[in-house]
Amino acid sequence: MGRTSDVKERLLEVAFDLISDHSYGSVSVDQICLRAEVNKGSFYHYFPSKSDLALAAYEEHWREKQPELDRIFSSQYPPLTRLQLWCNYIRERQRWKAEKFGHVCGCPYSSLGTELATQDERIRAKAEELVDRSLRYLESTLAEAKQQGVAGFTDAKLTARRIHSTVLGILLHAKIRNQLAVLDDLEPSVMNILRIPQAA
């Protein structure tokens, strides 16, 4: 056995940060290596290409985020509470990222996805997969909500997709306008789709 190191982990983290802060195309392998304090040779020791790194970095990011989502969508909470927690989570996370990076970043998966959907089939497929994983939380939450009769919809899967589209659309808006305030309508929009009357 040779030595071990955290080079791979550093590359994954730096790559995700830089790409979601800027864009895939505008971030170079050199920049990633510089920030991660890794030699270029080492980079290509761990990853066969830049796109392979991006793939791994985004998968890793999901892996780290998943426990948080499991907590938010815990069966401990009533379905509607989960949705509210989720909306707040997104808002807080965007606020945190905006502070860290100096601008609203939107959904990293769909940003990467839109940029490369027509360029790199593997990355498109990965973005689709990551986006679908969030969708699954929504689907099961809405299935439960329907069973409990707490909302005014019939097709849980369809409604989950609509909520998901709306949330992605609002995040997109927030990024393009660079305004966190756009996210204030996240929860009301979701509740509106579900026909849940809102408090003032």
Next chain:
Amino acid sequence: MGRTSDVKERLLEVAFDLISDHSYGSVSVDQICLRAEVNKGSFYHYFPSKSDLALAAYEEHWREKQPELDRIFSSQYPPLTRLQLWCNYIRERQRWKAEKFGHVCGCPYSSLGTELATQDERIRAKAEELVDRSLRYLESTLAEAKQQGVAGFTDAKLTARRIHSTVLGILLHAKIRNQLAVLDDLEPSVMNILRIPQAA
């Protein structure tokens, strides 16, 4: 006076096509020049930089598209009909582009916007502006709809933004999944937000 030519127009058209088909970062000035059959020197005779060309190309694209939108949102039609026409227009346009380019392209303005929102302030602002122009059609349509009492909402501006976000979100989904079928839910989603019962 010296000579005149259509070099500028060719560059604008080719640039819009290539960038919306692929992405800003993955399209080079050389590629644009090659496709437009223009020498690189000529390019920089007409545009001071690549981003200036993108700016001009997207503005020009709107200029060409606007008459179509004016027709769709014509006062000749009842408000709800305008929205239906709009949804169909988006779907047909995406279908046409998908045939032309070989994959679903989504909304060009928000694609460029998300890619460069955190990179290039001028392009971010232009994307915001272009997106806002569509929003204006929605706002006035909904204001009229409200006045006629044909839909179940109170705040026309807010509802316009929600519809807009939803539509952008669905387009985003369609692009990431590379599935035109996603767009079938465009009109139902909009009508759902407006509380208009749908025919089967």
Next chain:
DNA sequence: AAAGTAATTGACCGGTCAGTCAACGCATGC
């Protein structure tokens, strides 16, 4: 037809891109 000006050309620039490679540590297993 000459003057003046806008359009065009394509070679050229320095820098950066993703990716390569042969040589070199260094911790471990034996």
Next chain:
DNA sequence: GCATGCGTTGACTGACCGGTCAATTACTTT
């Protein structure tokens, strides 16, 4: 205590990047 093999190094490659420029061409005006 040395051989094994992973981890590391950084100079290097050739293509390509956005952008420049001085010389040339072609058209309009007078």
